[in-house]
Amino acid sequence: MNAGENMRTRNPLIHVFSPQADRGTRMAAWVVAAMLLLVLPHGLQYFGNAWVRIADLALLYVMLALGLNIVVGYAGLLDLGYVAFYAVGAYLFGLLASPHLAENFAAVAAIFPNGVHLSLWVVIPLAALVAALFGALLGAPTLKLRGDYLAIVTLGFGEIVRIFLNNLDRPINLTNGPKGIGQIDSVKFFGLDLGKRLSVTDDYDIPAVTLYYYLFLALVIVSIVICTRLQDSRIGRAWMAIREDEIAAKAMGLNTRNLKLMAFAMGASFGGVSGAMFGAFQGFVSPESFSLMESVMIVAMVVLGGIGHIPGVVLGAVLLSSLPEVLRYVAGPLQQMTGGRLDASILRQLLIALAMIVVMLWRPRGLWPAPDHGRVLEEKA
Amino acid sequence: MDILLQQVINGLVLGSVYALVALGYTMVYGIINLINFAHGEVLMVGALTSWSVIGLMQDAMPWAPGWLVLLLSMVIACIVSAALNFVIEKVAYKPLRNAPKLATLITAIGMSLLLQTLAMIVWKPNVKVYPTLLPSEPFAIGGAVITPTQVLILALTAVSLAVLMWLVHFTRLGRAMRATAENPKVAALMGVKPDLVISATFVIGAVLAAIAGVMYAANYGTAQHTMGFLPGLKAFTAAVFGGIGNLGGAVLGGILLGLIESIGSGYIGTLTGGVLGSNYADIFAFVVLIIILTLRPSGLLGERVADRA
Numbered sequence: 001m002n003a004g005e006n007m008r009t010r011n012p013l014i015h016v017f018s019p020q021a022d023r024g025t026r027m028a029a030w031v032v033a034a035m036l037l038l039v040l041p042h043g044l045q046y047f048g049n050a051w052v053r054i055a056d057l058a059l060l061y062v063m064l065a066l067g068l069n070i071v072v073g074y075a076g077l078l079d080l081g082y083v084a085f086y087a088v089g090a091y092l093f094g095l096l097a098s099p100h101l102a103e104n105f106a107a108v109a110a111i112f113p114n115g116v117h118l119s120l121w122v123v124i125p126l127a128a129l130v131a132a133l134f135g136a137l138l139g140a141p142t143l144k145l146r147g148d149y150l151a152i153v154t155l156g157f158g159e160i161v162r163i164f165l166n167n168l169d170r171p172i173n174l175t176n177g178p179k180g181i182g183q184i185d186s187v188k189f190f191g192l193d194l195g196k197r198l199s200v201t202d203d204y205d206i207p208a209v210t211l212y213y214y215l216f217l218a219l220v221i222v223s224i225v226i227c228t229r230l231q232d233s234r235i236g237r238a239w240m241a242i243r244e245d246e247i248a249a250k251a252m253g254l255n256t257r258n259l260k261l262m263a264f265a266m267g268a269s270f271g272g273v274s275g276a277m278f279g280a281f282q283g284f285v286s287p288e289s290f291s292l293m294e295s296v297m298i299v300a301m302v303v304l305g306g307i308g309h310i311p312g313v314v315l316g317a318v319l320l321s322s323l324p325e326v327l328r329y330v331a332g333p334l335q336q337m338t339g340g341r342l343d344a345s346i347l348r349q350l351l352i353a354l355a356m357i358v359v360m361l362w363r364p365r366g367l368w369p370a371p372d373h374g375r376v377l378e379e380k381a
Numbered sequence: 382m383d384i385l386l387q388q389v390i391n392g393l394v395l396g397s398v399y400a401l402v403a404l405g406y407t408m409v410y411g412i413i414n415l416i417n418f419a420h421g422e423v424l425m426v427g428a429l430t431s432w433s434v435i436g437l438m439q440d441a442m443p444w445a446p447g448w449l450v451l452l453l454s455m456v457i458a459c460i461v462s463a464a465l466n467f468v469i470e471k472v473a474y475k476p477l478r479n480a481p482k483l484a485t486l487i488t489a490i491g492m493s494l495l496l497q498t499l500a501m502i503v504w505k506p507n508v509k510v511y512p513t514l515l516p517s518e519p520f521a522i523g524g525a526v527i528t529p530t531q532v533l534i535l536a537l538t539a540v541s542l543a544v545l546m547w548l549v550h551f552t553r554l555g556r557a558m559r560a561t562a563e564n565p566k567v568a569a570l571m572g573v574k575p576d577l578v579i580s581a582t583f584v585i586g587a588v589l590a591a592i593a594g595v596m597y598a599a600n601y602g603t604a605q606h607t608m609g610f611l612p613g614l615k616a617f618t619a620a621v622f623g624g625i626g627n628l629g630g631a632v633l634g635g636i637l638l639g640l641i642e643s644i645g646s647g648y649i650g651t652l653t654g655g656v657l658g659s660n661y662a663d664i665f666a667f668v669v670l671i672i673i674l675t676l677r678p679s680g681l682l683g684e685r686v687a688d689r690a
Binding site: 142144159164296352356 | 410416473476477480481482483484485486487488490491492494495497498499501502614617618621625660661663664666667668670671674675678679680
């Protein structure tokens with residue numbers, strides 16, 4: 001064990017999860033963590049459903065950040081237009097689970113008189129597939145590009161998608177333009193409608209936001225499992241080889257073209273699923289939610305947390321997505337203190353900006369960086 | 382024909398602004414390999430500073446002619462922006478010079494957000510009317526028109542470019558800058574002070590951005606704390622389009638991008654029979670960019686550098 005790892009695992013809170021801890025402690029730690037995550041929404045509910053909503057959105061962002069981490073963290077391809085895939089997923093669900101298509105297209109109305117309403121089991125794979133297709137589509141022309149050129153092209157792609165969403169209300173009304181698509185179905189599965197509160201007993205019922213929390217939590221856990229497995233797989237190691245040195249990777253016989261395309265498609269599919277869930281959760285999607293700033297925030301989550309390191313990325317996503325919302329509540333008293341000159345939203349933005357700068361200056365490799373960077377060399381020495 | 386000429390004029394004016402801003406991006410990139418996301422915000426601060434100065438001057442000395450007010454406000458805007466960019470570099474980028482590249486990028490994004498928020502606090506979030514200081518009767522050229530402000534933009538861009546080229550190619554500082562861009566370590570061994578060169582680069586970039594900001598605001602007649610975003614993004618696109626790190630490329634990229642946008646949005650309606658409107662103008666820039674980069678992965682004038690390990 002090297003010095004760096006020693007220093008990091010000294011934190012007892014993290015240490016109990018690490019493979020160095022003894023088996024019993026580790027099991028206990030995981031069980032406690034799982035219990036806490038399961039009970040969390042019920043605790044938050046006590047303060048109001050708005051807090052549970054924050055947790056829900058944070059989970060969606062965790063999924064987005066995990067997806068982007070595949071592209072940026074593993075394969076080392078800076079993608080500044082990741083939100084496009086989020087948008088693709090959200091609009092896909094928006095179109096397939098709302099009356100919009102049936103209202104605007106006679107052909108669709110003829111087949112589905114009540115509008116298209118797909119179930120969760122169709123939507124998730126479909127969203128992943130369509131977004132992956134878009135990812136490969138974006139990846140194809142960018143394969144030859146180096147770092148910053150790639151960044152600007154992906155940024156352009158994100159903007160193109162947003163502009164199309166904003167303007168495709170004519171000649172045919174596909175996206176309903178800036179007004180967005182509303183009346184999107186909530187998620188239903190096994191006869192359980194997540195959009196309605198669920199009565200458990202007479203005096204206790206679980207509100208919709210909490211039901212969504214469990215769905216998103218499950219999806220996040222699946223995502224983490226997929227990411228971990230990918231990371232240690234042949235493909236994951238190939239991605240990292242490309243990240244470290246593309247020419248050397250090529251020389252070792254890796255098919256860099258297919259691997260890069262796969263990274264784009266894989267990352268995008270996470271964005272697509274997350275987007276579809278966002279659409280269902282909000283019941284409404286509009287181009288406004290998919291601005292460049294959103295892409296930038298997701299990149300910030302990945303980098304701020306610890307690029308290429310799953311716990312770091314999760315931490316970054318939870319912090320950056322919930323911090324602004326939490327600050328909204330904290331900022332109120334401060335606003336009164338400054339005589340209303342600083343209102344809550346301004347203060348929030350100010351603190352986020354400062355946080356981004358300060359954290360990067362203080363920990364350039366992120367809050368919780370990958371410990372195994374250069375491990376092989378150190379072990380040899 | 383008139384419409385085409387008019388769109389070409391508009392495109393050149395817009396392109397000049399992009400070119401000025403793109404130079405700042407490209408110079409910084411050439412030297413420290415950083416996409417300075419906060420550069421568009423420097424443009425915004427320049428424009429808003431000049432707006433404040435104009436307001437003060439019109440109160441203090443109402444007799445002053447419009448061009449003098451504009452000129453003075455522009456000088457002050459340049460100084461403020463230069464000082465600001467100098468401080469930004471020292472505070473946010475210098476400590477991270479040996480850190481991973483993405484860390485600096487995130488700091489730059491944070492800086493951009495911070496400046497926008499601070500500007501919103503200082504100048505209030507409303508849209509400000511930028512006063513018309515130059516005569517507004519346009520000159521007619523063969524069926525098209527060009528306003529004095531637009532003439533000034535073209536002239537100022539040409540002068541700024543000439544001065545910059547002289548600075549980069551014929552002065553000691555310019556040589557130091559070129560040397561640092563080529564190879565910072567060797568340049569330092571030859572007695573070039575990298576910190577000095579980097580600061581100078583940021584200051585020069587800020588001056589160009591401030592000029593562009595004042596002109597942009599004067600041309601459109603408005604100024605706001607969010608105004609830096611779009612020109613910043615377009616200028617960055619222009620810099621990459623021309624081949625990032627290459628000064629001539631930034632100018633060429635800026636002007637071409639301006640022309641493409643202006644001509645494209647002028648004709649897209651007629652070409653597609655009214656199906657697609659000028660609201661797709663922004664798409665043009667990006668679509669062309671993607672096509673160009675697919676064909677020439679390092680931009681129009683960019684050198685084909687070998688990938689470094």
